[in-house]
Structures are given as C-alpha cells and as structure tokens.
C-alpha cells in the first residue's frame with residue numbers, strides 16, 4: 525500500500541525528544557519559544573505563538589481579534605470542518621461563499637458581496653497548499669475594516685507573490701501528522717501585530733499575563749516542549765520536504781491522463797499538502813475504489829462541504845453553493861508526500877491512467 529500521507533520522522537526528532545525528556549522541563553518552555561522564533565522567521569513575521577493544535581490556533585486567533593456572538597466571519601465551505609467550527613466556538617456565525625472551481629479556494633468577489641453590518645472578519649483557507657487570492661481579499665478587508673485570519677493549516681511555506689502565507693493577516697497553522705511538517709499534534713499563530721500576539725499568548729494560558737493574575741477567560745491550549753522539539757527538527761527539513769512535494773506533483777501532472785490536474789496560478793507557490801485532481805462524468809467513487817484495489821492510498825478531501833454537514837443543516841444552513849458541492853463530488857487526492865519513490869510515482873500514474881486514461885503511459 526502506498527499511503528496517502530506519511531510523516532517522516534528521523535534521528536534528529538528522536539534525539540531532540542530524548543533531550544527534552546531528560547531535561548525535566550516537559551511542558552511549554554525553552555523549546556516552544558525557540559520553535560516560535562524559528563517559525564516566525566520562516567514565515568517572515570515578527571511574532572509566532574504555539575498552541576496545542578491547528579484548531580486551537582484558529583480558536584485563539586478569533587478570540588484575540590475580539591470575535592464573538594453577533595459577529596459574522598466569511599469563509600469557504602470547501603475545507604476541513606475545523607475552519608468553520610472555530611468560528612462557532614467563539615459564538616460567531618460562519619458565512620459561507622462559493623469557491624473558484626479552478627483553485628478550490630474562496631472567491632474574493634463573493635466575499636465582498638456577502639459583507640453585512642455584522643461582518644468582522646474574513647477567513648480564507650489556503651486549501652491543499654495553494655494560497656488563496658490574497659490581493660483582492662486584503663483590499664476588501666481594508667475597505668471594510670475587517671480582520672483577515674488565514675487558515676494556513678495545509679500551507680506551510682506556500683507563497684503568494686513572493687510572500688509566505690501567514691504573513692498577510694493572522695496566520696494559523698497545524699502540525700498534525702499528515703501536514704507538511706508535524707509535531708504529532710500542534711499549532712501556531714503568526715502575526716506582525718504585537719497586541720494580537722500578546723492576546724494570543726494570554727488566551728492560550730488561562731488569560732494569564734502575570735503569574736496567577738487572570739484578566740480574561742482563557743484556556744489551556746499550550747504546546748509542550750516535547751512537541752516543539754519535534755517541530756524544530758521538522759522545520760529544518762520543511763523546505764526540502766516542500767521541494768520534493770513540488771517535484772512529485774510536477775511528475776504526476778506531466779504523466780496523468782483523463783483527470784483534471786491541479787492548477788498553479790502565476791505568482792503562487794503551491795506546496796501540495798494534497799495533490800487533488802477532478803474525475804469527471806460521475807466516476808470519482810469508482811476511481812477511488814479502483815485505486816484502493818491497486819494498493820494506492822487515496823481520499824476525497826472533502827466529500828461533504830461544511831454547509832451540508834448534518835449539524836450545520838440542523839443549525840438552519842440551507843443554501844446552495846454549486847461549485848463547492850460539485851467539487852465535493854469530483855475531487856480525489858493522490859499521494860504526493862516526500863516519502864514517495866520514483867517507482868511509487870510510476871505505480872500511481874499507471875493505476876490512474878488505467879482507470880481514467882488510455883493506460884499506456886509506460887508501455888513501449
């Protein structure tokens with residue numbers, strides 16, 4: 525079986541964890557601070573605040589921006605559920621607008637059309653590792669005084685016009701094992717705003733700025749030094765991982781037949797958290813099964829858009845977003861991670877071409 529994702533943990537990570545365990549300093553300490561500083565530098569921002577997951581990073585970032593009941597946050601329905609759930613956690617309302625069928629990302633013109641007097645923030649998701657179209661999003665945000673919270677949980681190192689994601693607004697990252705780098709579980713908030721960074725630090729630690737003085741309701745969303753030690757070792761490999769993902773994606777795009785390959789618009793660096801194709805003519809589920817039978821890890825990310833999930837429907841969401849709904853029916857992701865060999869890439873290509881194309885890619 526060729527897995528759809530595979531964390532690459534080496535001797536550096538193991539050694540780093542053993543050092544922390546031996547130090548007696550287990551939870552948030554010097555490793556977390558070093559990881560925050562290194563990650564901020566990598567993203568090209570002044571501040572980074574580590575959290576326990578990507579989900580808690582989004583939750584804390586929304587709270588730090590003052591989002592709460594009565595507020596609306598405009599976001600995409602074609603994402604992992606955590607993006608929208610974080611908006612619910614703070615008592616605000618996710619407002620879903622449709623996606624661009626080529627990039628799978630939120631459509632900025634629809635964001636503008638969805639603004640009301642309750643809108644306080646925009647949450648673009650850099651889906652699959654491809655940055656959302658940030659210029660028009662930032663323009664609308666500036667015009668209406670809205671916060672921009674980037675869900676960059678799939679896009680460590682992705683770039684839009686030469687700038688790394690997480691540096692346009694308040695960035696939120698995940699280090700779940702399938703992501704471009706991992707800490708097992710973990711998250712990070714990035715920002716250039718000192719006040720937002722300070723608020724995030726307080727909220728992640730029970731609203732505590734001075735020891736045992738609590739000015740606001742906070743949480744225990746800390747990262748541990750054990751996890752940060754893994755993260756530091758992984759961060760040193762991130763560029764190599766990303767370059768390998770990009771090279772693997774190039775190979776697949778050059779060889780696949782009969783599927784719609786991912787687009788990379790001019791001026792964007794796609795870091796291929798997922799390599800996602802479209803299978804047309806209602807054949808997606810049959811191709812998913814065919815790939816699994818051939819030992820290839822695959823998945824539909826995501827089979828149901830958020831606005832159509834059961835509990836969102838139960839909350840009264842009753843809208844049609846045709847492109848998100850069509851994507852949910854047509855997408856399929858193929859392995860693209862840096863653990864793949866050339867033989868794996870050939871196996872994947874042959875299987876897809878047998879199922880979707882004329883099947884002759886490697887025959888003489």
Ligand SMILES: *Cc1c(COP(=O)(O)O)cnc(C)c1O
Nearest residue numbers: 577578579604606607677698700
């Ligand atoms: C992974 C992910 C999250 C949540 O991250 P966790 O670390 O799993 O909590 C949020 N948004 C998107 C788009 C993700 O892919």
